[in-house]
Amino acid sequence: MPYPEGGSFHEALPQAMKKKPTIHEVAARAGVGLGTVSRVLNNHPAVRPETRARVLRAMEELGYTPNPHARRIAGGRSYTVSVLLPFVATEFYRRLIEGIESVLLEKRYDLALFPILSQARLKRYLESTTLAFLTDGLILASYDLTELFGEGRLPTERPVVLVDARNPRYDSVYLDNRLGGRLAGAYLARFPGSIFAIKVEEEPDRAFRHTVFSERMAGFLEAIKEAGRPFPEGHLYVTRLSAEGGRLALRHFLEKASPPLNIFAGADQVALGVLEEAQRLGLTLGKEVRVLGFDGHPFAEEVGLSTIVQPVEAMGARAAQLLLERMQGYGGPPREVRFEPTLVERASTGTPPEAPYLP
Amino acid sequence: MPYPEGGSFHEALPQAMKKKPTIHEVAARAGVGLGTVSRVLNNHPAVRPETRARVLRAMEELGYTPNPHARRIAGGRSYTVSVLLPFVATEFYRRLIEGIESVLLEKRYDLALFPILSQARLKRYLESTTLAFLTDGLILASYDLTELFGEGRLPTERPVVLVDARNPRYDSVYLDNRLGGRLAGAYLARFPGSIFAIKVEEEPDRAFRHTVFSERMAGFLEAIKEAGRPFPEGHLYVTRLSAEGGRLALRHFLEKASPPLNIFAGADQVALGVLEEAQRLGLTLGKEVRVLGFDGHPFAEEVGLSTIVQPVEAMGARAAQLLLERMQGYGGPPREVRFEPTLVERASTGTPPEAPYLP
DNA sequence: CTGAAAGCGCTTACAG
DNA sequence: CTGAAAGCGCTTACAG
Numbered sequence: 001m002p003y004p005e006g007g008s009f010h011e012a013l014p015q016a017m018k019k020k021p022t023i024h025e026v027a028a029r030a031g032v033g034l035g036t037v038s039r040v041l042n043n044h045p046a047v048r049p050e051t052r053a054r055v056l057r058a059m060e061e062l063g064y065t066p067n068p069h070a071r072r073i074a075g076g077r078s079y080t081v082s083v084l085l086p087f088v089a090t091e092f093y094r095r096l097i098e099g100i101e102s103v104l105l106e107k108r109y110d111l112a113l114f115p116i117l118s119q120a121r122l123k124r125y126l127e128s129t130t131l132a133f134l135t136d137g138l139i140l141a142s143y144d145l146t147e148l149f150g151e152g153r154l155p156t157e158r159p160v161v162l163v164d165a166r167n168p169r170y171d172s173v174y175l176d177n178r179l180g181g182r183l184a185g186a187y188l189a190r191f192p193g194s195i196f197a198i199k200v201e202e203e204p205d206r207a208f209r210h211t212v213f214s215e216r217m218a219g220f221l222e223a224i225k226e227a228g229r230p231f232p233e234g235h236l237y238v239t240r241l242s243a244e245g246g247r248l249a250l251r252h253f254l255e256k257a258s259p260p261l262n263i264f265a266g267a268d269q270v271a272l273g274v275l276e277e278a279q280r281l282g283l284t285l286g287k288e289v290r291v292l293g294f295d296g297h298p299f300a301e302e303v304g305l306s307t308i309v310q311p312v313e314a315m316g317a318r319a320a321q322l323l324l325e326r327m328q329g330y331g332g333p334p335r336e337v338r339f340e341p342t343l344v345e346r347a348s349t350g351t352p353p354e355a356p357y358l359p
Numbered sequence: 360m361p362y363p364e365g366g367s368f369h370e371a372l373p374q375a376m377k378k379k380p381t382i383h384e385v386a387a388r389a390g391v392g393l394g395t396v397s398r399v400l401n402n403h404p405a406v407r408p409e410t411r412a413r414v415l416r417a418m419e420e421l422g423y424t425p426n427p428h429a430r431r432i433a434g435g436r437s438y439t440v441s442v443l444l445p446f447v448a449t450e451f452y453r454r455l456i457e458g459i460e461s462v463l464l465e466k467r468y469d470l471a472l473f474p475i476l477s478q479a480r481l482k483r484y485l486e487s488t489t490l491a492f493l494t495d496g497l498i499l500a501s502y503d504l505t506e507l508f509g510e511g512r513l514p515t516e517r518p519v520v521l522v523d524a525r526n527p528r529y530d531s532v533y534l535d536n537r538l539g540g541r542l543a544g545a546y547l548a549r550f551p552g553s554i555f556a557i558k559v560e561e562e563p564d565r566a567f568r569h570t571v572f573s574e575r576m577a578g579f580l581e582a583i584k585e586a587g588r589p590f591p592e593g594h595l596y597v598t599r600l601s602a603e604g605g606r607l608a609l610r611h612f613l614e615k616a617s618p619p620l621n622i623f624a625g626a627d628q629v630a631l632g633v634l635e636e637a638q639r640l641g642l643t644l645g646k647e648v649r650v651l652g653f654d655g656h657p658f659a660e661e662v663g664l665s666t667i668v669q670p671v672e673a674m675g676a677r678a679a680q681l682l683l684e685r686m687q688g689y690g691g692p693p694r695e696v697r698f699e700p701t702l703v704e705r706a707s708t709g710t711p712p713e714a715p716y717l718p
Numbered sequence: 719c720t721g722a723a724a725g726c727g728c729t730t731a732c733a734g
Numbered sequence: 735c736t737g738a739a740a741g742c743g744c745t746t747a748c749a750g
Contacts, residue, residue: 022742034745035720035745036719072744073744076745113473113474115448242601426727
């Protein structure tokens, strides 16, 4: 008796043995045809509100939940989107995913994350057998991987959106990191004292490189130069993305110059290290040592870190929107959505002098 | 003309417009029935080698690749396995995934990773609509999440295997961390000098806690005690999983005692910090400062770090095997597979004295 | 607005 | 060993 029928027996079966209800059961219970159930499932307008309600109730009572595989097979849509992202568990990606998820869930789309552990894995992901490929659309975070493939196109016919990366062939959503760097430079240049900067290292692998840190630094140096402030080569410190890098940098800087020091850290996590080390050394923040971070990490507010905020959630949400539009058939040319960072001033820098500092 | 027919025109279409070949095309090209193609796809023995070869060739020529959604729908199997793992990108997980993948790929199974960003996400994962749930089996890494759900069972009927965690209801593969700690303790107790230990903090959230670090430390303290060596409370330092923790710990320890120091670090990453800081301070490794790590991180060999090695890849592979067996219908009681760590001696500890050290 | 039918790409007994 | 048919859970024109 592979398919137990009959209410009471069925009810008596342990949860684990119950067959998942299908559209058939729902139709029967609601007293409608299969097509109608499918229509309410797909928000088709041509369903009487009353009928819709009846079907919805039946689904509720049965605990019905649609089978994405069947939907994919029948209708070409699985209602799930893949997000390919680097295998690094930072707050940035957590926030990005939240942003993406917020709009996807609203449209009843599901998302599957695919951390890119290695190039080999990535290539497999993009083989058509793989689930990542068989979802309805792809969001690529941070890596512009197109150059890994022939013709500079990803081997998929489904819509693709890049976030935190750019490529002329695809829709992309990115932060103007250079502008962020400029904001940082212009701001710190208003204070008296020496100016320093900490740059975060980037991955050596070409295809996997994202250039955000270089862009931030480029903008920063531009602004410093425009402000007419000196920036000797030794005032740049390069480190991995870690608080420790910030600590070491501060000690290094203190050998080069005496307070006040104005430090731009290319990432909040690094800025945090500067902050901590300054406190340990008994240096007054916002006075002897001024630190400005980049990212708008949640902890920045807690510790009073001035920082260049990037609207990560908004970027994620926008990327999801672009993708949704493509999945709904939009066929226009690739769109580039540029986000602008903003400076948030807190105790770690204090307030700049009324009169701009002129060297 | 939604479905272009006719060889030459078809060939001329750009890659992107080609319809993916299906089992029908393969059957036609190989001159066999659909069933036969399906049989070779599923390694069914009842296919003449000659026929099989013909079908295989047709698939090759057509670039055919099976549609997992259809397979799932028709046969109840999608040939993909979900791995649920913490959202932390450490070498441990990288290696674990490699181990799992190695045996899965061999059986032509695919795997999809689901990083657990939050409890909310996890619950969604386990709702039946979600892809994670609809794969053929689940591997849960590090978290024993069963207590999140009623009756202590995950809300899935598919087989589940835990790795790096244990639960009596499911197959599990784990390392004997306590034994590892004991090995470390017994080993360091053979050296003269003070004994110190660095423990890695664990997540506060109950359901998401894994207790490996506590177990390591418990075993270590046991062995130290059995060896009759003193271990004052102040000799334990607790820190996050980072090299910096190791640096700070060493400085802290040096205030407590003079060299030689024998230090057990609960994780290689932390041990690395100790190592670096010792070098920075000009202390001779393996003599003034002896460091023993835990994990068998790839860099341990490079830097000459003695460590307790855990066979992560093997653990992953074993977990995949257990899961495969379940998916193939094995219905026996839950199995616990225990792995034993081993000590690898390198320069960071030097060689212990011939005669055991007796306090 | 709604039902019945055909079809998505595969698997699985069922006959030969 | 192999083909033809039924079926998996859904969607989508097609008629009404």
